[in-house]
Amino acid sequence: MSPRPRALFSFIPLAMLACSSPPEETTSARPTRTPTTSVDAFDVPIAGITSEFLADFNDGDLLFSTPLRDSDGLGPLYTRTSCGSCHDKANRGPGLVQKMALVEDDGVTPASDQSELAYGHTVHPLTAGGGMTPILPPDDPKVKVTTRFGPPVLGRGYLEAVSDDEILRVEAEQAARDDEIHGRINWVSYASEHNEDTRFHDYDRGDTLIGRFGLKARVPALDDFTADAFQGDMGITSPLRPTEFKNPDGLTDDQKPGIDVGFDSVNLRANYVRLIAIPRRTSDSTGAALFESTQCSVCHVPSLHTRADYPVSALADIDAPVYTDLLLHRMSDELADGLPADPGVDGQADSFSWRTAPLIGLRFDRTFLHDGRAKSVTEAIELHRGAHSEANASVDAFDALTADDQASLVNFVEGL
Ligand code: HEC
Ligand code: HEC
Structure with a gap:
C-alpha cells in the first residue's frame, strides 16, 4: 500500500x-x-514496508498521540500524558523535560556531591494515581536547571539500523584527525528487561551497547527508549520497565494495580518511531559542497551504512542519509547542562557533550538545539561556537562564506 x-x-x-x-x-x-x-x-x-509493518505504523501512530489517564496507570509522577505531547507530529516539543544538577561556581562543572538531588536529575512536575509530591528543583543557587525539548523522532529507524562497525569506523577516523573534532561513542547499558519481540534484537538488561538515542546518546535501542519514556515521563510501567519511578511518596504502584501496559503498547509505539520516513526535499549540489567544505559533514556525516539483517528490509544494507555520526562531541561551555557523567544519568556523556543532532526534517521546526534556544538554522550554527567547542573552526568557515553561499548552505540544511 x-x-x-x-x-x-x-x-x-x-x-x-x-x-x-x-x-x-x-x-x-x-x-x-x-x-x-x-x-x-x-x-x-x-x-x-510490509503490510504488517504498515499496520504497526498506523496503530503505533494513534497510540503515540493518545493521552493516558490515572486508570491507565498514569503516575505517581509524570510530566506529560502522551508521547505526542512532547513530539507533536513526530517533531520537536512543545512538551519538554527539565534537568537539574549541582554545579561548581563556574556554573557548568558538576559538583562532586550531587546527593541533594535524592530523586535524580530529572524534574517530575506533576502527580497522578495517588502521588502527592512532585520532584522539583531545590531552592539552592548551586542547582542549575536546564531544558530538553522532546527532539524530532523522524527517521529514527534509520539510526537504529546503522551498523556498529560504521560507528566504530567513524570514531576511529575522527580520533586520527589533527584538528579538534574527536567524537566519542557513548557506551551504555540496555536498561530494560528482555523484550519478547526479538525481531529487532535479543538484548538482555545490562548488555553493553553503543548509545544512539537521546540528546546525549544514552539509550541503545528504540524499545528501550520507549519503555524509558513511559516510565520516566509518564509514570507508566511495562514488562520492559516493571517498577514505578522512585518517588518522594515512596509509592510502588498507582491506581492501576501492577504493570500498567503490555509489550504491545511499547513495541507498537517503538515501531511507529522506527518506521517514519525521512522527509527529504531534493537539495542543491552547491549547498552540499559547502556543507562539506565548512566541515559540517565531519560530525553531521551525510550517510552511514546499515546492518544487512535489520528486519525492516527498506532500511537494511543501505547508506542511511542520517547526517549524524551518532557520536558525542565536546560542545561549548555555553551549551553545557552541568550534569555529571554517570551510568544512571547520560552514560559516559558529561556536562559538555552532546550527540551530533541528526539533520532530518528541519524545515518543520521553529526552534533548534537541545533546549530550543536557536530560532533559526543560522542561529543554531552560530551557537556551535563557544569556549572549548569542537565545532569552532567549522563556524569560522561558515562565517567566512559570502552571504549567498551562507544562504545556500542554510537552504540545503533546511531541506534535509
Ligand atoms: C515530557 C515530554 C516527553 C514525553 C511525554 C515523551 N518524550 Fe520522548 N523525549 C523527550 C525528551 C526531552 C527527549 C530527549 C531525552 C534525553 O536526551 O534524555 C526525548 C527523546 C526521545 C527519543 C529519542 C530521539 C532521538 O533523537 O534520539 C525517542 C525515540 C522518544 N523520545 C520517544 C518517545 C515515546 C515513544 C514516548 C511515549 C512513550 C515519549 N518519547 C514521550 C520528551 C518526551
Ligand atoms: C563538532 C561536531 C559538529 C560540527 C562540526 C557541526 N555540528 Fe551541528 N551539531 C552538533 C551537535 C553536537 C549538535 C547538537 C547540539 C545541541 O543540541 O545543543 C548540533 C546541532 C546542529 C543543528 C540543530 C539541529 C536540531 O535538530 O536542533 C543544526 C541545524 C546544525 N547542527 C547544523 C550544522 C552546520 C550547518 C554545521 C556546519 C557549519 C555544523 N552543524 C557543524 C555537532 C556539530
Whole structure:
C-alpha cells in the first residue's frame, strides 16, 4: 500500500481545525479553499514496508498521540500524558523535560556531591494515581536547571539500523584527525528487561551497547527508549520497565494495580518511531559542497551504512542519509547542562557533550538545539561556537562564506 492514503488522512484534522467555529456561523462566509496537492508530507511511513509493518505504523501512530489517564496507570509522577505531547507530529516539543544538577561556581562543572538531588536529575512536575509530591528543583543557587525539548523522532529507524562497525569506523577516523573534532561513542547499558519481540534484537538488561538515542546518546535501542519514556515521563510501567519511578511518596504502584501496559503498547509505539520516513526535499549540489567544505559533514556525516539483517528490509544494507555520526562531541561551555557523567544519568556523556543532532526534517521546526534556544538554522550554527567547542573552526568557515553561499548552505540544511 502506498503512503498516500495516510497523507490525505492527516490532512483532515487540519481542515477541521480551520472551520472549528459553530456550524451555524460558518454557512455562507466560509472561504472556499481546495486542498493543495503539494502538501510537504512528513510523519508518513517509509515507502515499501510490509503490510504488517504498515499496520504497526498506523496503530503505533494513534497510540503515540493518545493521552493516558490515572486508570491507565498514569503516575505517581509524570510530566506529560502522551508521547505526542512532547513530539507533536513526530517533531520537536512543545512538551519538554527539565534537568537539574549541582554545579561548581563556574556554573557548568558538576559538583562532586550531587546527593541533594535524592530523586535524580530529572524534574517530575506533576502527580497522578495517588502521588502527592512532585520532584522539583531545590531552592539552592548551586542547582542549575536546564531544558530538553522532546527532539524530532523522524527517521529514527534509520539510526537504529546503522551498523556498529560504521560507528566504530567513524570514531576511529575522527580520533586520527589533527584538528579538534574527536567524537566519542557513548557506551551504555540496555536498561530494560528482555523484550519478547526479538525481531529487532535479543538484548538482555545490562548488555553493553553503543548509545544512539537521546540528546546525549544514552539509550541503545528504540524499545528501550520507549519503555524509558513511559516510565520516566509518564509514570507508566511495562514488562520492559516493571517498577514505578522512585518517588518522594515512596509509592510502588498507582491506581492501576501492577504493570500498567503490555509489550504491545511499547513495541507498537517503538515501531511507529522506527518506521517514519525521512522527509527529504531534493537539495542543491552547491549547498552540499559547502556543507562539506565548512566541515559540517565531519560530525553531521551525510550517510552511514546499515546492518544487512535489520528486519525492516527498506532500511537494511543501505547508506542511511542520517547526517549524524551518532557520536558525542565536546560542545561549548555555553551549551553545557552541568550534569555529571554517570551510568544512571547520560552514560559516559558529561556536562559538555552532546550527540551530533541528526539533520532530518528541519524545515518543520521553529526552534533548534537541545533546549530550543536557536530560532533559526543560522542561529543554531552560530551557537556551535563557544569556549572549548569542537565545532569552532567549522563556524569560522561558515562565517567566512559570502552571504549567498551562507544562504545556500542554510537552504540545503533546511531541506534535509
Ligand atoms: C515530557 C515530554 C516527553 C514525553 C511525554 C515523551 N518524550 Fe520522548 N523525549 C523527550 C525528551 C526531552 C527527549 C530527549 C531525552 C534525553 O536526551 O534524555 C526525548 C527523546 C526521545 C527519543 C529519542 C530521539 C532521538 O533523537 O534520539 C525517542 C525515540 C522518544 N523520545 C520517544 C518517545 C515515546 C515513544 C514516548 C511515549 C512513550 C515519549 N518519547 C514521550 C520528551 C518526551
Ligand atoms: C563538532 C561536531 C559538529 C560540527 C562540526 C557541526 N555540528 Fe551541528 N551539531 C552538533 C551537535 C553536537 C549538535 C547538537 C547540539 C545541541 O543540541 O545543543 C548540533 C546541532 C546542529 C543543528 C540543530 C539541529 C536540531 O535538530 O536542533 C543544526 C541545524 C546544525 N547542527 C547544523 C550544522 C552546520 C550547518 C554545521 C556546519 C557549519 C555544523 N552543524 C557543524 C555537532 C556539530
